[in-house]
Amino acid sequence: MSFLNRKEPLILLLGDIGSFVLALWLSLFIRNLEVPSQDLFLIHLLPFGLLFIVWIFVFYISGLYEKHTTILKSRLPSILGSTQLVNSAVAVAFFYLIPFFGITPKTVLFIYLFVSFAVVLSWRIYGYFIIGRGRPSNAILIGSGDEMKELLEEVNSNPIYSIKFIFSVDLNRADEKGFWDEIISHIYSEDVSVIAIDLSNKNVEPVLPHLYNLIFSKISFVDMHKIYEDIFDRVPLSLIKYNWFLENISTE
DSSP states (O other), rough: OOSTTTTHHHHHHHHHHHHHHHHHHHHHHHHTTTOOOOHHHHHHHHHHHHOOOOHHHHHHHHHTOOOGEEETTTTTTHHHHHHHHHHHHHHHHHISSSOSOOOOHHHHHHHHHHHHHHHHHHIIIIIIIHSSSSOOEEEEEEEEEEHHHHHHHHHHHHSSSSSSEEEEEEGGGTSSTHHHHHHHHHHHHOOOEEEEEEETTTTGGGGHHHHTTTTTTSEEEEHHHHHHHHSSSSSSGGGGGGGHHHOOOOOO
16 A cells, blocks of 8 residues: 555656746736747747756756655755756857757746746645645554654654544553443544554554454555555564564675
8 A cells, every 4th residue: 555646757747848838828928018929939849948957957966856755845845946056057058059949038937936936836835736636545553663753743744645633542552441442433434445554553452452453444454664664664663673674774
C-alpha cells in the first residue's frame, strides 16, 4: 500500500508547464492592457517555450519534482524564489546574449518573471491539492514516541497523502480498561479503512488478538514504520539497533 501519489511528479510537471503558458498570456495582457492577439501570443510562445524547457530542468535540479514532503508548503515560497532567481538569469542570457528570435521583450520579460512566480506558487500550493488527489481514507494510528507524533503531524497537515489520521492511540495505554473499546468505537463511527500500528512496540502484544478479529473486515493493516519510511525516505531511529546494522551494513 502506498500513501504517496506516485503520479505526483507528472502532475506537477504538467501543472508547471500550464502555469508558464498562463503567466505568459497574463504578462502580455498586463503589458498592453488588452487581450493579446493570437499572433502576438504565438510570436512570444515559441522562444518562451524553449525557455520553459530550460526552466523545467532548473526546477528538477532544485528538487521541485521530488517527493512533495521534502518541500513543505511553508518552505515552498523560499525554494521557488531562489529557483526563480536562477531562471531570471537564464532568461536574460537567453534573450539578450542569444538574440536568435529577433525579439528582446524587456518589459514583458520583467513582468513575466514576477507573474510566473505568482502563478506557479499558486499552482503548487493550491491547484495541485485540488486536482492531484482524491478523498483520503480515514485511518487510525496506534503507536508511541516522537516518531508517531512526527508521522501524525506530517500526514494530517499535508493534504497530498491518501490517508488522514482521524484518531491516534498511545500504546503505552494498552493495558488500560476500555482501551480497545475506544478504538472500536472510532473504527465504526468514522468509517476507518486503514489501521497503522507500531508492530515493533513492546506493548503491542495485548492488541494483536483484537486486530485478528478485524482481519476479515474491509480494514487494511500496515506497520506504522513502513508508512514513516515511505514518507520521510529514512528508517525510523527506533528501529536502528544492532540487528539492523548486521542486516543492512556489511563489508564484502
